[in-house]
Amino acid sequence: MFDSIESRQEGEERVRREGRLPPGQSLTYKFPVLHYGPVPPFDAATWDFRIWGQVEEKISWDWASFNLLLKTRLKMDIHCVTRWSKFDTLWEGVSVRMLVDEGFIKLLPSAHFVIQHAEYGFTANLPVEIVLQDNFLLATHFDGEPLSPDHGYPLRGVIGHIPERDDLETPYFWKGAKWLRGLEFTEQDRLGFWEKAGYHNRADVWKEQRFA
Numbered sequence: 088m089f090d091s092i093e094s095r096q097e098g099e100e101r102v103r104r105e106g107r108l109p110p111g112q113s114l115t116y117k118f119p120v121l122h123y124g125p126v127p128p129f130d131a132a133t134w135d136f137r138i139w140g141q142v143e144e145k146i147s148w149d150w151a152s153f154n155l156l157l158k159t160r161l162k163m164d165i166h167c168v169t170r171w172s173k174f175d176t177l178w179e180g181v182s183v184r185m186l187v188d189e190g191f192i193k194l195l196p197s198a199h200f201v202i203q204h205a206e207y208g209f210t211a212n213l214p215v216e217i218v219l220q221d222n223f224l225l226a227t228h229f230d231g232e233p234l235s236p237d238h239g240y241p242l243r244g245v246i247g248h249i250p251e252r253d254d255l256e257t258p259y260f261w262k263g264a265k266w267l268r269g270l271e272f273t274e275q276d277r278l279g280f281w282e283k284a285g286y287h288n289r290a291d292v293w294k295e296q297r298f299a
């Protein structure tokens with residue numbers, strides 16, 4: 088019956104009780120779309136995904152070979168700096184940690200930061216430790232379906248909070264670049280698009296690091 092359906096407010100109270108609602112956030116069941124500029128077209132014939140920078144060898148995949156990589160599923164809560172949070176979101180994709188563990192990416196000791204490079208020159212930066220955590224994924228699917236064009240098809244970075252995994256640092260959701268085309272490993276940090284626009288570089292949701 089209707090009384091078994093949780094209202095938005097009840098849902099928000101529940102995640103607050105469970106310690107999953109970061110300060111200043113509120114629960115949404117929607118999935119807002121936020122980005123700068125137009126949605127890029129996708130052409131499977133020309134798309135590639137590249138790894139370069141502080142690695143022993145550059146590597147790249149075309150769309151067909153990227154899809155042969157082992158994929159993992161990940162359920163997490165995502166927290167947008169604009170104050171909406173979406174809980175128990177389901178992602179599928181390729182883990183950067185797996186790419187390192189399986190020897191696809193051979194990191195040099197000088198690899199301290201990762202710049203996600205997306206279509207039209209968009210970038211987002213993170214420390215390498217965070218990109219190697221279980222809560223960062225190169226996602227191809229959301230909720231069992233390929234990403235929609237608005238949400239980053241065919242590939243995007245995603246970062247969020249895995250309940251019970253308070254050992255993992257959780258940045259706001261903007262730290263995942265939609266329409267992702269490559270990862271550059273760097274020695275020095277380099278501010279990404281929103282970070283240059285005044286967003287906080289570390290962006291820890293629990294410390295409410297929204298703006299620099």
Ligand SMILES: Nc1nc2c(c(=O)[nH]1)N[C@H]1C(S)=C(S)[C@@H](COP(=O)(O)O)O[C@H]1N2
Nearest residue numbers: 119120121122123205209238261263264265
């Ligand atoms: N390529 C690209 N990725 C991007 C952005 C962008 O402007 N361009 N904006 C970021 C911001 S600010 C947010 S909040 C999230 C929003 O993702 P969504 O539209 O799937 O909710 O994407 C992030 N990734």
Ligand SMILES: [Mo]
Nearest residue numbers: 121168169261
């Ligand atoms: Mo954002």
